[in-house]
Amino acid sequence: MRAGQLRDHLRESRLFGSRLVVVAAVVVLLFGVLLVRLAYLQIINYRHYATLSQDNRIRPVPISPVRGFILDRNDVVLAQNFPVLTLEIVPDQVEDMGTLLSEIGKIITLNERDLKLFAKQLRERPRFESLTLRTHLTDEEAARFAVVRYRWNGAELRARLERHYPQGSLAVHAIGYVGRISEDDLETIDRNAYRGTQYIGKLGVEQNYEEALLGQVGFEKVETDAHGRAIRVLERIAPIAGQHLHLSLDARLQAVAEQALGKFKGSVAAIDPKTGNILAFASTPTYDPNPFVNGIDPASYAALRDSPDKPLLNRLINGQYAPGSTIKSFLGLAALDAGESPTKQVTCPGWYSLPGSAHRFRCWKREGHGVVNLHDAVVQSCDVYFYRLAVTLGIERLNGYLAGHGFGAPTGVDLKGESRGLLPNPELRRKRNQEWMPGETVISGIGQGATLVTPLQLATAMAGIANRGQHPQPHLGMTLENPETHVRTPVAEPIMASSGPYTPEQYEMMVHNLTDVVHGQGGTARGIGWNAPYKIAGKTGTAQVKGVKQGERYVESRVAEEHRDHALFVAFAPVDDPKIAIAVIVENGGHGGSTAAPIARKVMDQLLLGTTASSAGIPVKVQEDGSAD
Amino acid sequence: MAITRTAPFSALQRWHVDLPLFYAILALAGISLLVVFSASGANFLIAAKHLVRLVMAFGILIMVAQIRPENLQRLAPVLFAVALILLVAVLGVGIVSKGARRWLGLGPATFQPSEIMKLALPMMLAWYFARVPLPPNLRQLAIAALITLVPVALIAKQPDLGTAVLVFGSGFAIVFLSGMGWRVFASLVALAAIAIPYVWTHLHGYQQKRILTLLDPGSDPLGAGYHTLQGMIAIGSGGFFGKGWLNSSQAHLDYLPEAKTDFVFAVFAEEFGLLGILVLLGIYLFILYRGLFIAYLAQDTFTRLLAGGLTLVFFFYAFVNIGMVSGILPVVGVPLPLVSYGGTALVTLMAAFGMLMGIHTHRKIAA
Numbered sequence A: 001m002r003a004g005q006l007r008d009h010l011r012e013s014r015l016f017g018s019r020l021v022v023v024a025a026v027v028v029l030l031f032g033v034l035l036v037r038l039a040y041l042q043i044i045n046y047r048h049y050a051t052l053s054q055d056n057r058i059r060p061v062p063i064s065p066v067r068g069f070i071l072d073r074n075d076v077v078l079a080q081n082f083p084v085l086t087l088e089i090v091p092d093q094v095e096d097m098g099t100l101l102s103e104i105g106k107i108i109t110l111n112e113r114d115l116k117l118f119a120k121q122l123r124e125r126p127r128f129e130s131l132t133l134r135t136h137l138t139d140e141e142a143a144r145f146a147v148v149r150y151r152w153n154g155a156e157l158r159a160r161l162e163r164h165y166p167q168g169s170l171a172v173h174a175i176g177y178v179g180r181i182s183e184d185d186l187e188t189i190d191r192n193a194y195r196g197t198q199y200i201g202k203l204g205v206e207q208n209y210e211e212a213l214l215g216q217v218g219f220e221k222v223e224t225d226a227h228g229r230a231i232r233v234l235e236r237i238a239p240i241a242g243q244h245l246h247l248s249l250d251a252r253l254q255a256v257a258e259q260a261l262g263k264f265k266g267s268v269a270a271i272d273p274k275t276g277n278i279l280a281f282a283s284t285p286t287y288d289p290n291p292f293v294n295g296i297d298p299a300s301y302a303a304l305r306d307s308p309d310k311p312l313l314n315r316l317i318n319g320q321y322a323p324g325s326t327i328k329s330f331l332g333l334a335a336l337d338a339g340e341s342p343t344k345q346v347t348c349p350g351w352y353s354l355p356g357s358a359h360r361f362r363c364w365k366r367e368g369h370g371v372v373n374l375h376d377a378v379v380q381s382c383d384v385y386f387y388r389l390a391v392t393l394g395i396e397r398l399n400g401y402l403a404g405h406g407f408g409a410p411t412g413v414d415l416k417g418e419s420r421g422l423l424p425n426p427e428l429r430r431k432r433n434q435e436w437m438p439g440e441t442v443i444s445g446i447g448q449g450a451t452l453v454t455p456l457q458l459a460t461a462m463a464g465i466a467n468r469g470q471h472p473q474p475h476l477g478m479t480l481e482n483p484e485t486h487v488r489t490p491v492a493e494p495i496m497a498s499s500g501p502y503t504p505e506q507y508e509m510m511v512h513n514l515t516d517v518v519h520g521q522g523g524t525a526r527g528i529g530w531n532a533p534y535k536i537a538g539k540t541g542t543a544q545v546k547g548v549k550q551g552e553r554y555v556e557s558r559v560a561e562e563h564r565d566h567a568l569f570v571a572f573a574p575v576d577d578p579k580i581a582i583a584v585i586v587e588n589g590g591h592g593g594s595t596a597a598p599i600a601r602k603v604m605d606q607l608l609l610g611t612t613a614s615s616a617g618i619p620v621k622v623q624e625d626g627s628a629d
Numbered sequence B: 001m002a003i004t005r006t007a008p009f010s011a012l013q014r015w016h017v018d019l020p021l022f023y024a025i026l027a028l029a030g031i032s033l034l035v036v037f038s039a040s041g042a043n044f045l046i047a048a049k050h051l052v053r054l055v056m057a058f059g060i061l062i063m064v065a066q067i068r069p070e071n072l073q074r075l076a077p078v079l080f081a082v083a084l085i086l087l088v089a090v091l092g093v094g095i096v097s098k099g100a101r102r103w104l105g106l107g108p109a110t111f112q113p114s115e116i117m118k119l120a121l122p123m124m125l126a127w128y129f130a131r132v133p134l135p136p137n138l139r140q141l142a143i144a145a146l147i148t149l150v151p152v153a154l155i156a157k158q159p160d161l162g163t164a165v166l167v168f169g170s171g172f173a174i175v176f177l178s179g180m181g182w183r184v185f186a187s188l189v190a191l192a193a194i195a196i197p198y199v200w201t202h203l204h205g206y207q208q209k210r211i212l213t214l215l216d217p218g219s220d221p222l223g224a225g226y227h228t229l230q231g232m233i234a235i236g237s238g239g240f241f242g243k244g245w246l247n248s249s250q251a252h253l254d255y256l257p258e259a260k261t262d263f264v265f266a267v268f269a270e271e272f273g274l275l276g277i278l279v280l281l282g283i284y285l286f287i288l289y290r291g292l293f294i295a296y297l298a299q300d301t302f303t304r305l306l307a308g309g310l311t312l313v314f315f316f317y318a319f320v321n322i323g324m325v326s327g328i329l330p331v332v333g334v335p336l337p338l339v340s341y342g343g344t345a346l347v348t349l350m351a352a353f354g355m356l357m358g359i360h361t362h363r364k365i366a367a
Helices: A009-044 A046-054 A097-107 A112-124 A139-151 A183-188 A204-208 A210-214 A251-261 A298-306 A324-337 A374-379 A383-393 A395-404 A426-431 A438-444 A455-466 A504-519 A556-562 A592-609 B019-039 B044-065 B069-093 B113-129 B138-156 B161-177 B182-202 B205-215 B224-238 B264-297 B301-325 B344-361
Strands: A058-063 A077-089 A131-134 A155-164 A178-180 A199-201 A218-224 A230-237 A244-247 A266-271 A278-284 A346-348 A370-372 A470-472 A477-481 A488-490 A496-498 A537-543 A566-573 A580-586 B095-097 B100-106 B109-111
Touching: A009 A046, A009 B161, A009 B224, A009 B264, A009 B301, A046 B224, A077 A139, A097 A112, A097 A139, A112 A131, A139 A155, A199 A204, A199 A210, A204 A210, A251 A266, A251 A278, A251 A592, A266 A455, A266 A592, A324 A374, A324 A383, A324 A395, A324 A455, A324 A504, A324 A537, A324 A566, A324 A592, A346 A383, A374 A383, A374 A504, A383 A395, A383 A438, A395 A438, A455 A470, A455 A504, A455 A566, A455 A580, A504 A537, A537 A592, A566 A592, A580 A592, B019 B044, B019 B264, B019 B344, B044 B344, B069 B113, B069 B138, B069 B301, B069 B344, B113 B138, B113 B161, B113 B301, B113 B344, B138 B161, B161 B301, B224 B264, B224 B301, B264 B301, B264 B344, B301 B344
Parallel strands: none
Antiparallel strands: A058 A218, A077 A131, A077 A155, A178 A199, A218 A230, A244 A477, A266 A278, A266 A580, A346 A370, A470 A496, A477 A488, A537 A566, A566 A580, B095 B100, B100 B109
16 A cells, blocks of 8 residues: 555545445335335236236247258258157146046057156146157057047147158267257256257257257247137247258268278268368267157167267267377478478388487387388388487477377367367476376377377368368358258358468378378288279378277276277378368277278278269168258 | 353354344245245246255355455455456357357356356455555546456356346445445446447347337237236236235246246245235345445455445345346346245355355454
């Protein structure tokens, strides 16, 4: 406190006291205003409002909007609505619930699960709401009910629209599913917008595009009798149907990708490098979203959740893997930018060691590659070359280059809950009093350190090389279609980001190296290149298992398989005019060249050559009518 | 002052609980249980959930009451800074729902940083005024205005007008209690009057609509005006004696939206009539009296301003909510304090009462 500004305690406390008096007066005054208002409503206008309350027979009944469809780029329907007959009960209007249920049970089958779910709603929902007793009534059941319907108050037959995924498990990790609105959902949604709506997007694009798909609730002004039952409709404000969401996915390509993965656990991410349109988004094993719509039964859910194969895991955005040698595609560019001459020769004796250390970091080829330059090191995937490069760059610079390609940050795909991957930060580790071993920098050069990437990050980064400089933000949603006018508006403009400081010449050099991985002498992916009718640039990888960490348990009987290496392959094609960038990861699949690359080839064939032998007989149900009505 | 302690302190008093305030809050909690149960359509699950929340909130009250006012004072700038950072974060990475970005994810739970601000801002202003001689000069008032308006602007941007108004009210209350000159007060009122057209054009469409329907609720009986109209019908039809517990036809026939949360007062008024309202307002007035009394007895600038400010926040809640439900204020999302169903505001208010009790019971009595 400055001099001359001494605190006068007595004055302050007097001042405060007088202010309290003013405040108290205002409080009493304003409460008086409230009282006058309330007395005006309750005493003076009592008759008026009592009559209104008595005659409050007109009430707005919400009409739920039709949820928008989800379609693929060729208008194959991926999610639609299916009319089902449901039997619903308003508890407040029922005189004796026990009798009613047993009477209904005589003409319509009610199993234990129906009754249990109904009892649960009875406990949790307000008594004036319409609660579902049975869904999927057959026509015969409906007819039997209609005949005796007049006997009971409060039981009503309703036609409801139910979400249905006609392709079953296809692309479930992209589409997601809707489910019944839960108590937790109610805490954060605008209840008015969801009045009359039973479902809400829980996962995938169903969740991400909830607002557009939902539509706008409508109202009917309904006149009711004393029991609240509708007598007639006075006025109607029609609901506005949700918009149809067209995905960039190609269902056929998706089916090819999922089938190519077969029984393997793994993923295929394929994107159009120019736009970021995701063409295939496969994560296996998959599961059927349909049971989730009305609440999956606990046993089936537990089976999915506890399966060691983790079908519920969206491997493309939440699977975090060591990139293995695929990282060399990007570190090759880093080498050029850091001033390494492409002709610089490095001797690979089969191992590498740090100065003053006896520890030998092995090259995958035990006898060594001999003398290699950058081209050879990429084509033959020489580890020693990249060990040396990582040490020359240091971990910070190395991470800087990788961050430029989008690693270590979410890709920004239009799905919720994407993982970031990891670019290890020695600085941070030291702050936590953990050590950064020099050896970790060494193995970072071949993607085996603490670095973790998601499959979608790999595909996106590869798109950056395909574009020779810019990688797109990947996205599933392409256009939203107004169901009335059929006018389509794009979801978003393509967003591009620079992949790094590299020159066009450096890109061409690297693209050439990657092309030789597939087509050149001694290339590690030659197995898919020798008979390809188009040029592919790619890179194989084999990653020692870090595992997918979420809630994993140690199960001894499975260790052998789980310790098998992950097989990786990243690529784009055709080399001169790239239409697809792809990343394939096969968990415990062994080698990238022999397991992952052929899967990528099948997907690229399907896209670039059209229907091929590999896609024949894949069932994609094509709807004749893709409209909402 | 001679203090004679005739009897040993009760267990509650040993835990720094102010008994008059405690019993009044307890009475409100009882009313709350009754009316929430009724408004939820006699739903035991909701009532049980509400009871659990009330018990937890009382736990928080008692925990906060243990904090010594000196420590509250030390904590004030830190808490304010944290709340401010969270408010900025919420604009960046907050969870969007109901068309507004108010929530921050915290694992599986979500919370609203604006709730923290309801306590942090009064604490911060009290902390600031405790460092300067009072009444404040213009420069100090400008600083206080800045401290108030930055968080208010951030909250209004979410947009969450109801909370912004409450937070602004709490800031204004403390500035007023600090002894702001009457001439400054008058010029502020004039300024506000001039600013109204500007603010109006910057309101969201739905906010404008709510204010317009206040003037004529019949104009939009299915939309914004519907809430107000049904609330007024509920209150008015209650009459003097009310329809009796569990007899709110407005709530039970589902005419009244948000019956157990923001519009719970309408259900109360319908079932218990003006008589019940007199009792409820009586309890509110008693709590306000007790809070201002605690502020009057407080022994330094920080505690007296904080106690006064928190008490007035409670008043704003009650006034804004009842005013909105009875149709003299626009519909903003402000619950009826300690009566509405819902967790966040309950926790904030109980923490505020914990502070009040702590201020009162940690006084150095012998003087």
